[in-house]
Amino acid sequence: NVFPEVIFCQGKTEEQILAIAQRILEGGGSLIATRISETGYKAIKQAYPEAVYHEKARIVSVSRAQTPKMRGPVAVVSAGTSDIPVAEEAAVTAELLGNRVVRIYDVGVAGLHRLVSRRDDLVSSTVIIVVAGMEGALASVVGGLVDRPVIAVPTSVGYGASFGGVAALLTMLNSCASGVTVVNIDNGFGAGYAASIMNRAE
Amino acid sequence: NVFPEVIFCQGKTEEQILAIAQRILEGGGSLIATRISETGYKAIKQAYPEAVYHEKARIVSVSRAQTPKMRGPVAVVSAGTSDIPVAEEAAVTAELLGNRVVRIYDVGVAGLHRLVSRRDDLVSSTVIIVVAGMEGALASVVGGLVDRPVIAVPTSVGYGASFGGVAALLTMLNSCASGVTVVNIDNGFGAGYAASIMNRAE
């Protein structure tokens, strides 16, 4: 496997996280731990002082191996302030796997001009990740603007009939723009990882 | 009531439709019969030769009373070819209730330039109806472009995870553009009627 192994920390005890981290790092690999709490970070930090905490992305990383060569930058686009944790999870994952990442945040469908003004950044990316909650429409709009693979990440942000991200998920699955594929609700890591696999220069 | 009475024909027999039509027209009112089949039309036509068949909209009308004065035109915006029957139901309803209607069809979120090029028509309308199936996102985009009441009509067009219009319905209910309200799936009539009530000049 060309990419570092990953620990999904949610629902795991600190002991379990540390045990898996140890196995990975002693095997010579790099470590990415996602959905980690601050106390989880501190536990890893104590054992591995070179561990880095990406707070907004809720990720801890220990980089030891080299990352593969990539074909171009990855753009991460998001709509609302509350979507940023998931967007950062995607962006930091992509960076740790070797991509250069262009962040295009706070561009909503209800204010299209802000998005359109960043069109050049979108066109010059090889893969685009779109993170959006209630505003699931953003993936269609981005997919209509440029001819690039778009990975859509619905977020659980919202209330009422957003049903914890289901509304955004359905919007994205029904996207009328071709080239859009979708990952699980809030799965920023999955989007960052899939973007990296797509972006590898063989 | 300032507006003509309406017969929702789906699920009614021809006899039932004719009986209600007779009661309405003998009372001096105008008639609007929605979701009517061709044979239903013929039955009304035989009894009331002045009946008009709006085929695409699946509506039959007999206009006898005057319609109230309206404040401005109503725009009906739709995305896909398959959404046209519902869009026409909304447009013809609005026309029969006394509005001038501007049709802006075939403008999808994946091709924003077509929509943006019609911005003047949107701005000069007093109410806007947006009809969209898989592309539920269109309501947000229109709502973001202009400061007008937007009535969103999800359609049951689509397949798979569109769930007979539920995906579009949820997108519209979660619209991030303020000023958007929603009616039932495929309810073109309801949108045309609500637009007319909003558009009345008291």
Next chain:
Amino acid sequence: NVFPEVIFCQGKTEEQILAIAQRILEGGGSLIATRISETGYKAIKQAYPEAVYHEKARIVSVSRAQTPKMRGPVAVVSAGTSDIPVAEEAAVTAELLGNRVVRIYDVGVAGLHRLVSRRDDLVSSTVIIVVAGMEGALASVVGGLVDRPVIAVPTSVGYGASFGGVAALLTMLNSCASGVTVVNIDNGFGAGYAASIMNRAE
């Protein structure tokens, strides 16, 4: 845009709220911050002493710009005691956007006489907002009583098969009274805003 910009505070940190508030107010606009907590209010108050806290509505406002002229009063109708926070969010929003608001609270479908006794207030309004949880039926009844645009707001009040507002939402979408449109569950702000757009005197 003729109306003040709005901050939806739920899910945002105080720092994020303050930063957006500063940008809006330095731009010369008025501020409406919805779903705000008491500590959020205090943070704004410290920076902008003229900030007003509408506690029941969970709204903080700073009014600096003039509001547009409206065509008539807006009625806000609600059924149960527990629906009042959402009703107040709608009412205060409508007031801050320049409308005179008539509150008709505590009128349930199971006690129709209370509602019918307020018929004059309904008739003299240009737009009516109906806020109801388990009593989703209220929108149909109001829509049947008067020829006015009715904006229905389902609330998440209830238990069991109310499914967090879904039962009321479906009732309202299926309303047999013409002229009823619907916004998201608990979206009092959206209803107040849509009512204001409908009510503007051009």
Next chain:
Amino acid sequence: NVFPEVIFCQGKTEEQILAIAQRILEGGGSLIATRISETGYKAIKQAYPEAVYHEKARIVSVSRAQTPKMRGPVAVVSAGTSDIPVAEEAAVTAELLGNRVVRIYDVGVAGLHRLVSRRDDLVSSTVIIVVAGMEGALASVVGGLVDRPVIAVPTSVGYGASFGGVAALLTMLNSCASGVTVVNIDNGFGAGYAASIMNRAE
């Protein structure tokens, strides 16, 4: 069991229906066959010429045993023209089980005056059955008008977000009027039967 046995014919072959009918009638009981097709009726008629076809209710009956004494009339209330088959299933069932039935059809929530004008008929009934599709609200309104057991029957009439009767079912389960209980979607027979058990004079 004080009431005749019943055959639910939907999904059964004519042979199966006839075999069950024969067993019941040879046992000396009366027969009620619901959801029966016209050919099903003819098959029973041939074997039992005294069989009666209640066409609107889709019921065939052969009355041989005496029915128990009842405490008062049963009212069957319904809103729309399309709800009549289910309303008739309830009404005919109640009649066959020995009740006097008062039909109050075509009284919708959007036209309350028609319902209110029949208040006396409601008050003088011992049990009330309310049959309603999109207008699920009718059960609450009736329950609020009179102090009688109300059996609510949601119907699958409607389209879009009525979801085959689910919207009406949820409205009825959430009824704010006390004394309302609910049966399955389209289950007119069940309502008529439950009303009869409630109405028996012991």
Next chain:
Amino acid sequence: NVFPEVIFCQGKTEEQILAIAQRILEGGGSLIATRISETGYKAIKQAYPEAVYHEKARIVSVSRAQTPKMRGPVAVVSAGTSDIPVAEEAAVTAELLGNRVVRIYDVGVAGLHRLVSRRDDLVSSTVIIVVAGMEGALASVVGGLVDRPVIAVPTSVGYGASFGGVAALLTMLNSCASGVTVVNIDNGFGAGYAASIMNRAE
């Protein structure tokens, strides 16, 4: 109205509860307050020392008016230990409204003999309330044993695919035993009230 007014306390502040209680009691009626917390009870107790706390049922009552005459006892049947709070809400409600109540608890479908051994108590009741969570089947079994009106109350007890009471609700709505009607999930009060209306001796 022959029965006392009721306050559903969940989601109401103590001030709101006290204000409604005062209005009711000063009007000369009896009071039933359901879903009340212990502090809610203490607040009422301070103002009205004759208030009685039915702890398991989460009900506070002040009895001042006479209850109507009833036709026979009401049986309350429940399956599991965790269903008892809802069963008690039903039982205490029925008692406060004037019924004699027979409690038949801890009789599950997986142990039919315990239920069958109580058959006499069921037969001698005029109305039967069945409260069941995962074991929604109990309503069908009771309905098959005796010819009495059965009011089924699904409870939110359970986990996994019980979906907060939806599984039990659906089982009960699909009951193959005639005479079964259903109320909302956990709505013990509604069942007790409906039973009382059915049980009144006119």
Next chain:
Amino acid sequence: NVFPEVIFCQGKTEEQILAIAQRILEGGGSLIATRISETGYKAIKQAYPEAVYHEKARIVSVSRAQTPKMRGPVAVVSAGTSDIPVAEEAAVTAELLGNRVVRIYDVGVAGLHRLVSRRDDLVSSTVIIVVAGMEGALASVVGGLVDRPVIAVPTSVGYGASFGGVAALLTMLNSCASGVTVVNIDNGFGAGYAASIMNRAE
């Protein structure tokens, strides 16, 4: 694999079915083709005249290999007349895989005495299959009567809130009787196969 290969014919063309059948039979195995139409049967019959048509079970079989030894009889229990096709699919599958099958049909929860009178047949079986639609409760009752593995098969029989078998499925998954496991809606074959694997004498 000790059991014959199986063709699930629904959604396959006759050509596809024949091609798979040929591959299986030329390999020396026995053939079981489920969900087969009459024309599908005739196509197989023409090619393999020894093919047997189990009409009620919608199965065609060609038996060439020996079946493994079983530990005891398998009981197939079902409630309603309309559940028989699925029950027969289970029963015939079990027979073709080498089991002796005891059919206990037409025993519903609302008529427990019929089920209880067959208790000996249940006790003497090594595995029990319970097939039930609206009466999903039957699995719990059977599981409570005897200490045997119970495989529950929900059927799509029913209407309204049975939701195509979902109500029965949920009832069975929530069964309070230990020892009950569940297969997919209408999956009579799967139940028959699982029973056979459980029943094998090693």
Next chain:
Amino acid sequence: NVFPEVIFCQGKTEEQILAIAQRILEGGGSLIATRISETGYKAIKQAYPEAVYHEKARIVSVSRAQTPKMRGPVAVVSAGTSDIPVAEEAAVTAELLGNRVVRIYDVGVAGLHRLVSRRDDLVSSTVIIVVAGMEGALASVVGGLVDRPVIAVPTSVGYGASFGGVAALLTMLNSCASGVTVVNIDNGFGAGYAASIMNRAE
């Protein structure tokens, strides 16, 4: 009943648990208490010092009676670290009921080699329990590898579109491997119990 009685402790008070435990143990039986908290354990321990706490499985047991003879070992297979509590509930239940249990943990579908390397352990078991959350696919893979009864237990582990275990539940119900049956989400006890009934040597 050949197996000890079981207390499902979730939702029960300590007093209720102790009372049931006392009744069981005084009757001479063994005790299994599932979903028990640590304080619940301590309460039992004080009364019955021989009580054993199986912490990971959240089970307390008091073994007094002999267990029946079994035909072979039971394998418990699970995929992720977070699935272990449910897997342990199944494994400990099976052990307490008299089975020898082989634990095969941490074998996911995305790393098939780990599972395949344990094929011998699977083949030599008489019943296999598969516990999996997001990895619902594991049941199909195991069912495809060996000819044994597979009891699939979906877990509520996961996030987003795992919907609290519904995704895994549906995957398992649709398993294309014959011989797979399913129990409720997180129902490790039910799986252990069903495995024991299947595994009994008569």
Next chain:
Amino acid sequence: NVFPEVIFCQGKTEEQILAIAQRILEGGGSLIATRISETGYKAIKQAYPEAVYHEKARIVSVSRAQTPKMRGPVAVVSAGTSDIPVAEEAAVTAELLGNRVVRIYDVGVAGLHRLVSRRDDLVSSTVIIVVAGMEGALASVVGGLVDRPVIAVPTSVGYGASFGGVAALLTMLNSCASGVTVVNIDNGFGAGYAASIMNRAE
């Protein structure tokens, strides 16, 4: 846009299809018409004799423009015979957009050896499309075998709790293998198009 325009024919009349086809082809582009019926094909064939009918894929194409250069072959993997129409829609789309396609059909999770034996074909592809109905698990297994972008297409094949493809959709969204993204149910075209965008050599 580097790729030909596409007509989604489902729900469009022949006249509408022909009109769009004419506009595209007269603009000099190539044509891909998906979900087309045989009569739709004949209508295009008459106007454009060079039209090619890909029957299994339900696609008609007219190739006039050159396709972009691709980086490697695309693998299309599917499990069941009934999934082939969707798999072919994906494969033919990818071919028409310029990819070399390797078909790996009939490899189910319950028979892993068939899939593993094709591992070389998977490794040598740049993008992999996995089409699966009930067997939604296939995407995880393929994603675990090789480090390539996997586009998962759930199909509506199945019955009962497959819910028209929802079960497979959820399985795929919850895939534990990194690098998997998902498109709408039955959306073979979308998968083929997304694969082409990912596969382009810039």
